[in-house]
Ligand SMILES: Cc1cc2nc3c(=O)[nH]c(=O)nc-3n(C[C@H](O)[C@H](O)[C@H](O)COP(=O)(O)OP(=O)(O)OC[C@H]3O[C@@H](n4cnc5c(N)ncnc54)[C@H](O)[C@@H]3O)c2cc1C
């Protein structure tokens with residue numbers, strides 16, 4: 001059999017295809033391994049089958065119980081896959097491995113950069129500056145960033161507009177389903193009925209791009225209708241506006257349908273044409289060539305053993321049923337209930353809902369960070385093994401003791417109240433830490449600090465916060481109350 005390029009389900013765009021023979025594999029067992037969001041399973045399968053249809057005679061789509069079974073004995077080449085598990089697999093198969101694609105910076109360049117720094121001095125902002133300088137993006141000279149600063153984050157933290165239920169932007173781009181989508185949905189029904197797989201959440205209609213053509217349409221729509229508003233409300237949350245000005249491009253990016261470079265170049269072109277302001281464009285560019293590349297490189301750099309329970313903060317609680325069932329209705333806290341509903345209904349929630357609501361809740365309640373990382377990977381349509389360790393275990397749970405983030409991303413109800421309109425319609429009061437209507441995030445924040453004080457007492461960024469804890473007159477009562485809290 002002629003040499004084939006094996007493409008994984010996150011390598012489906014043109015930048016993974018150099019024109020030769022291709023093999024794609026569909027393994028039912030891969031969906032049986034975890035109880036993942038059904039919309040995610042649908043996206044992976046429909047994207048793979050659409051790609052196979054596009055490639056016609058150049059592709060062989062193999063359906064098999066496992067990748068090993070499908071591929072043993074073939075002469076293969078691959079573009080370096082995106083997880084430890086897949087890299088082990090291609091090593092076993094004896095495939096020729098080409099350098100990874102689908103990120104702005106390559107692994108060798110990052111390794112060289114990181115080798116000159118101490119493990120705890122790896123700072124995203126420094127990495128991002130280097131990328132900007134190397135690429136010349138939003139630069140006027142070697143070290144002269146457009147607007148005089150590399151980061152315009154300080155301009156991008158506005159509260160949601162008062163008295164408005166939404167940002168008032170056009171509806172986000174949505175695809176039209178076709179026969180392949182319908183076929184995948186009926187296969188998933190059958191697999192579930194046969195008891196082979198079990199899923200989380202609701203599936204359909206499909207909300208995210210699964211083909212190159214759709215991905216380009218979604219990108220066009222974001223640039224035309226959302227990019228200009230991306231910056232100011234990047235950190236805000238609104239009950240009536242689930243998408244806000246976010247791009248929702250993480251799915252086509254993580255399926256490999258879009259290359260981050262082309263997305264960045266489109267955003268820069270909009271800035272140069274005067275269609276979007278600097279602060280928002282810089283913020284968006286930073287998400288892609290800063291954060292996205294950063295967590296990708298950290299996945300390899302921090303190694304296979306990076307995540308070990310219970311982590312630096314001794315978090316051992318099992319995840320509650322409400323998370324595993326994505327049961328927003330069983331949650332009284334408006335912010336958490338809406339965020340879980342969003343995940344159940346769509347498999348997607350925006351960054352601040354992930355970090356400052358769900359992640360913050362898990363951090364405060366001491367949920368096992370390894371279990372939580374698995375939950376995020378399975379429950380989100382854009383979940384991938386490489387994106388989660390740094391984002392969840394590191395940034396959101398501070399379980400690595402401060403490698404990814406220098407202090408825990410913990411916040412009380414005052415923060416959520418400032419950055420959202422959730423609290424107006426919540427039965428809890430964000431100002432209260434004691435009593436029946438005490439906000440679980442406000443009280444939970446102090447109870448969390450009380451629990452982790454010994455572990456973070458030497459962190460200079462937490463000194464003021466801990467001083468506040470020590471001054472709290474009702475500290476013991478709050479801790480006692482939260483110990484017995486049975487619902488949120
Ligand atoms: C707890 C937690 C879990 C997360 N889980 C995922 C995940 O499963 N998959 C995923 O791709 N991202 C994840 N992120 C990062 C980020 O929240 C999502 O990329 C973003 O919300 C996706 O929506 P969007 O495409 O509208 O993003 P936008 O707000 O429009 O941002 C543009 C793009 O920047 C990239 N990006 C921004 N921040 C990050 C980041 N921290 N890590 C990686 N990429 C980033 C994404 O590709 C995103 O599409 C997670 C973050 C946290 C804190």
Ligand code: SF4
Nearest residue numbers: 333335413423426439
């Ligand atoms: S009051 Fe507390 S629980 Fe309710 S929405 Fe606000 S932060 Fe969330």
